[in-house]
Amino acid sequence: MRADNSHHIIAAARRRTTATRRRAAAALRRMDNAGQSISFDALAREAKVSRSWLYSQPDLRAEIERLRDRRNPASPDRQVPDRQHASDASLRQRLKVAAHSFSECASSRVASRSMVSRFSAVIA
Incomplete structure (x- = not known):
């Protein structure tokens, strides 16, 4: 009777799955950083994995859908990578800085009006 070597097959399958997940995640990051359009088809081609495999991975699927659905109204054909979004x-x-600047402008405007009215009184 032969020895049970199935643990070798199981270990190889786990390594292959881990490598595939890493490849897909790395490709997704690269595509997002480059501002490329994200879709299941584009990622499958980039990562050299099947679309059906991507659909079967809940975490990758959610991230693909989130990035795919994100819209940048200023430039619809070039998306901003996540790391460039303002916190x-x-x-x-x-x-806060804009509000402070606005209040300084308002104060300056009031002072200018006061100065103009004083000069107008002196001239008249």
């Missing part, structure tokens, strides 16, 4: 904290800081 909430960054946007809050920009809003």
Whole structure:
């Protein structure tokens, strides 16, 4: 009777699955960083995996759908990679700076109007 060597086959299948997942994730990151259009078909070609395999991986499928559905209204044919999106904290800081700048402009406008009215009184 032969020895049970199935553990070798199982280990090889696990290594192959891990390598395939890494390849797909790396291709997805590359495509997103390059601003390429993300789709199951494009990723399958880039990662050299089957579309049906991509559909069967819930986490990869969710990420593909999220990136695919993301829209950039300023430039519909070139998407912004995730790492280039502004964070909430960054946007809050920009809003705070803009509000401060606006209040300085308003104060300056009031001072200018006051100065103009004084000069008008002196001239008249």
